[in-house]
Structure formats: C-alpha cells, structure tokens
C-alpha cells in the first residue's frame with residue numbers, strides 16, 4: 001500500500017462515508033414505480049405507447065432539439081445515426097481512441113473503419129489543434145470528398161465524444177469538420193445535461209446520441225436516443241428504428257431493411273420519471289464535485305478534473321488524474337480503493353490497443369496514451385451528497 005493510495009481512500013471516504021458504493025448507481029423512488037405500474041395496466045408495454053412519446057418530448061425540451069427518437073440503447077442510436085447519415089462500407093470515420101468501445105463498434109457495424117485521433121488533457125475529448133494538423137497532413141480533396149492519402153479511403157464523418165460528461169471544444173471540431181466536409185455525429189452518451197457555451201451537447205452536429213444505460217445520469221434500464229434538428233433525418237431514423245414499417249391501418253408492409261430498435265414503453269415510463277429529476281441529479285453531482293475538489297486540493301500527485309472553459313458539465317463520472325510522475329501507482333490505487341469497498345475504475349483500454357481495432361488508421365496518440373495511465377473514476381452517484 002503506498003501513501004498516495006491511502007490518502008486517496010481516506011479523502012474519498014471523508015466525502016461519501018464508509019458505506020460501499022458503486023461508481024454510478026441509479027436513484028429511483030415511487031415516481032418510477034407509479035409510471036411502471038400505469039404502463040403495465042395500459043398493456044402498452046412494447047414500442048407503441050404514450051410514455052415513449054412523452055419521453056421524447058421531454059428530451060426535446062431539455063436539450064432544445066427539434067426531434068428526439070428513443071431507441072433501445074446508445075449503441076443502436078450510434079448505429080442508426082451512421083446509417084441515416086449514409087455512411088458507406090470501407091469509409092473511414094474519425095473518432096477518439098479514448099472512448100467506450102460502442103463508438104468504434106457502431107462504425108464497424110456499417111463495415112466502415114474507425115480512424116483514431118488524439119484527445120487533450122483540457123477536455124479529455126478530441127484535441128482540435130492536433131486534429132486539424134493531422135487532417136491537413138493526410139487528407140487530399142477529390143470532387144468534394146476527403147480522401148486519406150495513406151489508405152486511399154474516403155473519410156466521411158467524425159464522432160467526437162464528451163468524455164465522462166465533460167464537453168469538448170465542439171465548436172472548433174465542427175469548423176474543422178466543415179473544412180473537410182465531414183458529417184458530425186456527437187457521441188453525447190455520457191453528457192445529458194452538459195452544455196457548451198450554453199448549448200446542450202449533442203446539438204452541434206447533424207445528430208447527437210444519448211445513452212440511458214443503468215449507469216448513466218438518467219436511466220431507462222437500457223435505452224438511448226438520437227437528437228437532431230434535421231426533420232428529414234429524424235423521420236428516417238424513427239422509420240428505420242421501427243422495422244421500416246409503412247403506416248397502414250392493417251397491412252404489414254416494410255419498405256426497407258429496418259431495425260427493431262424502438263424503445264419499449266416500459267423503459268420510457270421509467271425515463272419520464274427520471275427526466276423530472278434530471279435538474280436535481282445535475283445539481284447533486286455538481287455539489288459532489290465541489291466536495292471532492294475541496295478534499296483533493298491539498299493532495300500532491302493527483303488532481304480532480306474540473307469542467308473545461310466555456311462549459312457546464314453534468315459531472316457524470318468524477319475523475320481523478322494522476323500526475324505523470326505517479327502513473328506507476330495507478331494499479332496500486334485501484335487495488336487499495338476497491339479492497340476498501342470504494343468502486344474506482346481506470347479509463348477504457350484505448351481502442352487502438354484492442355485486438356479488433358489495432359490495425360485501424362490512426363494519428364499519433366500521445367495524450368490518450370498518457371491519460372489512459374492516469375485516469376481514475378471515483379464514486380459519483382447523485383445521492384452521495
């Protein structure tokens with residue numbers, strides 16, 4: 001047990017007490033139970049029902065998006081977002097290597113290839129400067145398309161991801177995407193409730209994607225959504241998410257190969273109750289951050305990650321970042337904290353280290369490599385303060 005591990009344990013406990021807590025646990029009360037019970041009584045438990053419509057309305061109002069389409073999870077939302085964007089097999093899609101595997105998997109479902117780029121330490125999201133330098137170096141333009149001159153493939157889209165809920169510099173990314181004619185799909189799976197320059201994350205590109213998995217700030221058990229201001233895209237996404245069934249009083253006709261991705265009413269009933277609590281969840285998580293910041297400010301060797309400039313974060317997962325000189329202590333800190341009943345986790349294994357993605361095109365990734373050795377997520381549930 002080294003000194004830093006013990007100090008980290010003690011300081012986390014000084015904020016949340018001695019009980020065992022997961023990294024991010026959901027909070028339910030009678031509201032979810034009441035909605036679920038009403039939903040069961042209505043017998044509309046599958047993909048048609050009033051709760052699905054209400055849940056979508058609530059997301060639209062909260063994120064100030066014209067349309068929200070609720071689906072079975074964030075991964076299917078990413079897949080659908082790529083599908084309705086017309087991504088073709090063998091195209092390259094830019095995304096960070098520091099992300100959850102769903103970002104890269106959704107690209108693979110399209111028979112396209114992830115092309116990994118670096119993040120920065122300021123936001124933990126794609127670094128605009130490094131991105132532009134990289135694209136300037138590798139892209140040649142032919143007939144309005146961006147071609148990776150190293151591979152000969154078209155680079156058609158970019159999926160920036162707002163890591164642990166913290167907004168990245170999305171305006172700069174959108175500008176670079178315009179320069180290279182890339183479609184922007186924001187992976188906002190973790191950032192419901194986070195704003196960049198006062199605007200909700202996920203609303204800067206063509207489509208934003210949300211997740212309502214059990215560990216997210218708002219959960220429907222499993223669930224996801226696409227948000228967009230493009231009504232045509234929204235209508236196609238909704239159509240494809242419900243097996244591309246043509247509306248008719250009784251005929252069962254499907255005019256495309258669709259997906260069974262529509263969110264069931266049962267899940268949406270939980271979501272409606274959760275959305276009412278979202279403002280209070282965000283407030284609690286921001287307060288939890290202030291408490292952690294207070295206890296960690298005097299500890300040398302580690303810092304707590306604060307929301308980047310120009311943004312307001314939902315602080316989905318509270319994050320400690322070790323100084324570079326202490327990166328060798330990561331394993332010991334994880335060992336000690338977990339043994340003490342405090343659930344802590346490192347960041348994801350970087351995508352380009354995973355065997356299925358190791359041969360994908362990529363930029364130099366020095367910041368992602370370094371951060372992956374220094375990130376520790378600590379207990380972050382909204383009820384901890």
Ligand SMILES: Cc1ncc(COP(=O)(O)O)c(C=O)c1O
Pocket residue numbers: 073074075076099100102103161187189190210211212213223224
């Ligand atoms: C960054 C990111 N993208 C995509 C997803 C996929 O969401 P889901 O688990 O709902 O499929 C998640 C969450 O789990 C995520 O954290």
